[in-house]
Amino acid sequence: MVLVMSTFQAARSGAPVIANLPSAGTLWWRAQLRRRNAAIESISKPIFGAQIFALAIAVVVAVGVVLSEAGNWLRLASWFKELPHIFDLSSLLSASLPHPDGTLWLLLPVLATVALVSGVVVYFASEKQ
Numbered sequence: 001m002v003l004v005m006s007t008f009q010a011a012r013s014g015a016p017v018i019a020n021l022p023s024a025g026t027l028w029w030r031a032q033l034r035r036r037n038a039a040i041e042s043i044s045k046p047i048f049g050a051q052i053f054a055l056a057i058a059v060v061v062a063v064g065v066v067l068s069e070a071g072n073w074l075r076l077a078s079w080f081k082e083l084p085h086i087f088d089l090s091s092l093l094s095a096s097l098p099h100p101d102g103t104l105w106l107l108l109p110v111l112a113t114v115a116l117v118s119g120v121v122v123y124f125a126s127e128k129q
Contacts (some may be wrong), residue, residue, distance in 0.1 A: 021027075
């Protein structure tokens with residue numbers, strides 16, 4: 001009896017353990033998720049390369065413009081001095097507005113900053129999805 005019992009115990013310990021497999025739906029969902037992630041990764045590599053290439057071209061063009069305009073710095077400096085007179089918005093204000101006390105000059109940059117920051121936030125929020 002001991003010999004038979006020891007043989008059965010040895011056979012049980014040597015038998016392969018049956019794996020506890022998840023449901024077929026879970027396996028299918030994981031396979032689809034892996035396939036989608038692999039497709040996204042294979043697409044994003046060329047896009048990243050194109051972005052690097054575009055950045056390099058933009059830097060080369062910017063350096064070329066700076067080098068080609070290096071002799072015209074004095075003329076450019078005088079243009080910057082005249083810039084406030086070029087963008088004189090007081091002529092655009094309606095005569096019906098009471099004395100513009102500078103609130104418009106404060107409001108316009110604030111609105112531009114809000115628009116810029118909201119655009120950046122929307123970009124980063126859509127990128128994560």
